[in-house]
Amino acid sequence: MPTHSGRFVTRRRGLAAAIAAASAAFTSPALAGGPLPAPIVSWTGFYAGVHGGWGWGRSEFRDPNNSPANNPFLAYYNGPLAGGQLGYNWQQGNYVLGAEIDGSWSFVKGNTSTSPLITASTNNGVGYTGLATATGRVGYASGQWLAYAKGGAAYARMELSSRFTAELTNYNRELFGAVGGVGLEVAFLRNVSAKIEYNAIFFPTETLHWVSPDTTSEIKHFVQVVKAGINVRFNGDGGLPR
Numbered sequence: 001m002p003t004h005s006g007r008f009v010t011r012r013r014g015l016a017a018a019i020a021a022a023s024a025a026f027t028s029p030a031l032a033g034g035p036l037p038a039p040i041v042s043w044t045g046f047y048a049g050v051h052g053g054w055g056w057g058r059s060e061f062r063d064p065n066n067s068p069a070n071n072p073f074l075a076y077y078n079g080p081l082a083g084g085q086l087g088y089n090w091q092q093g094n095y096v097l098g099a100e101i102d103g104s105w106s107f108v109k110g111n112t113s114t115s116p117l118i119t120a121s122t123n124n125g126v127g128y129t130g131l132a133t134a135t136g137r138v139g140y141a142s143g144q145w146l147a148y149a150k151g152g153a154a155y156a157r158m159e160l161s162s163r164f165t166a167e168l169t170n171y172n173r174e175l176f177g178a179v180g181g182v183g184l185e186v187a188f189l190r191n192v193s194a195k196i197e198y199n200a201i202f203f204p205t206e207t208l209h210w211v212s213p214d215t216t217s218e219i220k221h222f223v224q225v226v227k228a229g230i231n232v233r234f235n236g237d238g239g240l241p242r
Contacts, residue, residue: 041144041187043091045235049195052082053227055108057201059126063217075126077110085229087137096146098137106131106156108223128223130157133179133199144187154179154201156223160208175221177203191233199225 056078062071087100109127132155139148153176160171183197203221 041141042235043089043096043139043141043146043233045233046086046088047193047231047233048084048086049229049231050082050084051102051104051195051197051227051229052080053104053225055079055081055106055128055131055223055225057108057221057223059222060220061217062219063215075110077108077125077127079106079108079110079127081106081108081131081225081227083131085231089137089139089233091141094141096137096139096141096148098139098148099135100137100150101132101134103132104130104225104227126158126160128156128158131155131201131223131225133201135179135181144193146185146187146193147183148185149180149182150197150199151180152178154203156201156203156221158221171208173206173208175203175206177201177221185231187233191235193231193233195227195229195231197227197229199227201225 059075060072081104083104085102089096089098106128135150135152137148137150139146156175158173179201181199185193185195187193201223205220208217
């Protein structure tokens with residue numbers, strides 16, 4: 001028959017065994033049913049999404065008929081835009097390569113600051129009704145985060161209104177140039193991610209012939225855009241990023 005001290009030792013051994021069993025249960029998700037480690041997010045696959053943002057920039061008009069103080073005269077513009085994007089990513093380790101096309105309805109419009117030839121009263125003077133890019137992307141992924149840079153071709157549809165004559169003259173231009181940018185994207189739901197992105201769009205110098213007076217201007221355009229968007233990935237990833 002165990003003594004009082006023997007029963008005390010037995011109880012201590014039982015308590016130690018219970019604590020050990022509980023610790024093993026908590027440290028073993030399979031036994032305790034606890035949370036599993038956060039899965040690795042895969043960026044590989046097709047994706048599609050929508051975006052909205054703000055654009056701003058300027059156009060420089062140089063013309064031999066202008067006075068030196070007004071050559072070039074500058075048209076500034078800004079405004080909202082909205083559209084969508086479609087792309088594909090391929091991830092190898094932490095590195096992500098991809099390609100993307102996007103298009104935006106644009107309300108980036110404005111007027112000149114130094115010349116009366118283009119004014120706010122002439123249908124906003126100069127602006128863009130559409131912007132689109134086709135780019136390659138290279139990025140670095142860390143879990144649910146992806147930082148990337150992009151570059152490629154850009155397209156814009158520009159509208160220009162002027163009063164060189166008594167009647168309002170309208171010009172619609174198709175512009176093709178180059179774009180570069182950087183962005184940051186985070187996966188926050190199953191196959192859903194949010195991004196913020198900056199683009200700088202450059203267009204080559206173009207010429208525009210005016211009927212009255214009979215002269216030709218050289219025009220340079222530069223546009224900057226900040227976009228925020230949502231992407232849905234179609235890679236079958238079943239994990240929920242933590």
